Amino acid sequence: MESAVAREQALDAAETLFYGRGIQSVGMDDIRGASGVSLKRLYQLFPAKEHLVVAYLERRDIRWRGRLAEYVAGHEDARQRLLAVFDWLGRWFGEPDFRGCAWINSYGELGATSEPVADQVRAHKRAFREYLVRLVDEAGLPCELAGHLHLLAEGAMVTAAVEQSAEPAARAGRAARTLVDSYGARTARRPAID
Template structure:
């Protein structure tokens, strides 16, 4: 039986690397942060860093996977607290307002990653697209409960997702949570029109 010469990396170390990379990438941008800075900030050896993540693209993918899980958990918690499908749809914008008000908010990590690497990294572009598709399906599922007509529900979901995406970009640039408030008001108008 052959023995592996690869160094196993403890899950805690891997998690610390991902957490460190996430904070640095999100604050300063992916291309501005090198692997050596991640290594030193995380307090790991270069050998352990590369044992956990053989390349920067794998580390970026792990960071985005973690962001996707946090996003889904946060938005699901907000929506689950609502009582009606209309309230569930509007809860998305309440969640956004809370997120935009966080002092560390720098926009959507997936939009940021796509903007930096989408043209040169098909893998990162695909991760960003999958995240956005997942959000679109999430909104569509709720809209299907709010609107009886399937075509109207699908159109409403597309409109509401677009409002949420635009609010994220606007809030990042403006530096305020106001975009979520305006998007919520517009969403209420669209929902009420679709359910009449």
């Protein structure tokens, strides 16, 4: 079996099992059984389970942020793009296999004991926040708004997982609209500087 194919099969199995059941409850034998990749090959590709977890989170990050950016880019107005983030979160929360944020879940399970996993989680959250900073900048709003929107989104992710509902995205979206409108009104009232 080619390395690239075996790697993808292992990552597919890891994503399904880690996200669905939790990282600590899944062993490498489970990954072997679900992927069809031999245990020997698995350990050649990922010398420790921690390496597999980091690779799973890295790959998921690329897909997650890509899907979000694609959805948001479909909105022409810069301020609507900010609010579209929360619409997209609602769609994600409503997916039948939604089990919360994979990075928050991973941090909860391994963040205190695995620095590579904690680093991957921090990198994902930092990239998401930086994306919001860019959207806020494109909307011509003060950069501090991005931090508020980031907290709203992160809180919605946790609440959606606990409540098993997409509704937290709508609540966070309404709060985001209030913030965007408030910051927009303040920005509009500022006198022009010559």
